Amino acid sequence: MDLGRRLKELRGDRSRDKVATAIGISSSALGMYECNKRIPRDDVKRRIADYFGVTIQQLFFED
Structure with a gap:
């Protein structure tokens, strides 16, 4: 699953x-x-993961 779809789902x-x-x-x-037009900076990745209660690994790398 791509990041955009995962974010929309979450x-x-x-x-x-x-x-x-x-x-x-x-x-x-x-x-x-x-929309997969940009990739968040590392600090934003952490804030997104924390907000949704998932790990960065789950958010960006797992299907």
Whole structure:
């Protein structure tokens, strides 16, 4: 599974704005990650993983 699809799945029915604000990024950045147009920096990867309660390994590398 690719990062974008995984992020959309984890976000579920929560708004992009709500999730982005909680993570500390812009909603447009989150949208770019979800569309696989950008890859988050390492510090953002950690914040995303922490927010969703998963490891970076699970988020970025496991199918």
